[in-house]
Amino acid sequence: MTVQSPPAPPQAPTAPAADPGGRRFSRALAALRYTPGRLRGLLAVLVVLILGAGVTGMTAILGKSAVIEETTTQSGRLSVAALELYQALSQADSTAASSYLTAGTASEEARAAHQEALRDATVALTTAAGEVETAEDAQLIAELNARLPVYTGLVESARTFNRLGEPVGATYQRQASTVMRSEMLPAANTLQHNAINQLSEARSAAAAFPWPAVVLTALALGVLIWAQLWLTGRTNRVFNLGLLGATVALIGFAGWLTLVALASASHTDRSHEDGAEPLELLAEAHITAQQARAEESLLLIARGEDAAAAERYAEQTALLIDDGGLLDRLGEAYGDDPALSEPLAEARESAATWSQGHDEVIKLAKDGSYTEAVDLAVGDDDQSLAASFDMLDRKLTEATRISADRFVSATGDAQRSLSGAAVGLSALCLLALVSSAIGIQMRVAEYHA
């Protein structure tokens, strides 16, 4: 929206021009030599300035509102869906591997978790499909959709061969994990990053201060005050009620606009710092843990004969628990947070227990005590690594829920801080317009009376 500059100041009259446009212009200029003409010119300037301030202010507020609406709807929903998809897929992968490795109740439990994870993944994929706006994201969704049945087919083949006691089941399970790890998870990850980028673009737009509107309001106020001083000097009347009303309305307008802009920016920042940032970090930690768990199971499924799986486990674990790793960063950033510190500390503890237990599993497997190694890794007693992994998983989920609630409440606050502002601001802007028109018309009328 472009802002019209105020008309040029009155100039010396020029020679009458031949064309009608020129004549009208010179007539207008001539009129400015007399007070009623000057008053009308003043009104025109005021109308343009107040309207400009009103329109730019309104656009800014409506734009912010739309952007916040978008963070809670389109890109918000897309990033939440992409995150859920990424998590559900990693979880499907690790539970499928655990279920393959175990027998009896533990296997059935892991399988039930696998089926839940697959359901979550398909629901998230459907939600994401409804929200995508770019061709790149649509392509990613299509790739993921095309691979999901291939993945489940491989998992089910693995399960069937395993039930028949055929060793090729292990290869199918590994193949399924390869599809997941090297094709599906990277696509889900890219989708999530795209959604988060869209979200942060929206956020910086929502936090921007409406400078044009504030500058125009200040200019309008300046002209109004000058006009009142000028009129006082000319008419010996101290107050022009119309112009005074317009001044008050405009001051109210400027104040309200500034307050609303600052409040919504602070709520949006809070939604980012207390919500989006920890959510992203927590999700990353969650997914890394799931991946490490999947590799641990794969290593045992391959009967300890998969050096690549051992390497990948070590990589994921290092990302998670090393100095400067994800849990470390979470602890540094949110360790003082009253609600988050407890689940985060427990998550770190469980991760440490799990990692120590893993070394024991590897030692057992290397020494040929394969059955004991499997029991320790995925068995259903309290000493099993399944217990410490589940604890880690639960604590990260708890922290994620807290951050998600904060994100929702902060965006809600930002939205609420804007509610009514659009209507109120346009009312004030109209009031200023009408009052200044009345105030000036009253003076003009005195000349014609």
Add this chain to the structure above:
Amino acid sequence: MIRFRTLWAAALTGCLALTACANPEPPPSPEVEVPVPLPDGIDFDPDIGSDPADTGCDPLASYEPDSIGAAEAREQLDDPDRVVVGISQSTNLMGYRDPVSGDLSGFDVDIAKELVERLVGSADDVQWVPMTSGEREEAVNSGRVDMVVRTMTMNCSRWEEVEFSTEYYHAGQRLLVASDSGIEGLQDLTGDHLVCTGAGSTSPRNIADDSEAQPVTVPDFNDCLVLLQQGVVDAITTDDTILAGMAIQDPTLEVVGEAFSEEPYGVAFAKGDTDLARFVNGALEDMIDDGTWQEIYDRWLAPHLGAEPPDLQTKYQDE
């Protein structure tokens, strides 16, 4: 108030124009290829070495048993009452851990159990150490295991690293194909056929030398079976013992053709553990003479590779 109205009109038109421009084109429909799951590290055009095989030795010739007794052989064990044996846990029929019972079973495992029993008196005094084929040399020489019984082909370059027993099985490279594929041997393979095999073995080289087919390598030959079942490759080639272990998992597959390589399997020991090798050679000779070897063959391989076992050549170095 005419200005007022024109201004509103202008603003409105501007807004409309803006919304019209902001309305995006619908994105084009995504295009996705049919996904084919492939294992990590698959190579459709493997680099096949051209170095001539080292034939400067007789890989079958091991140490004469002489009169080495169990007591002398046990001195070369880390723990004289317990034998640590390197095996495979993932090679069906040869060395495999049953997912239901959790027990190790297979031809290699039974041979090893028999050797352990003759060496320390009881087949229970054994510790099994699972390992990949790439770990075998390092495992014996570092003392992690006392011996390796894991489908290990004896050849001259390996003889430089480790000691071997005499031959305990004579395998050969063959083909595993779908029964209705029409492929009955190397002569039926054309340039359009993809033949899967494990990377880092002599199998890709052999298939490339002896046929027109294009070798495809994977890091773990178990992946080949999945690729064959999914129709990505047309055949698998490796030792017939391993192929038999794959064939029994799928009734639509069969092992075809004559063997086109010699794969004499030996038990591997650390370099210098010749007393252990001598004792095992004696034990192997006994097992062949007293029918134990035949029994183990009948149990594991006869149903899949024929009732007639391959000829074993027991050869000793002239010293």
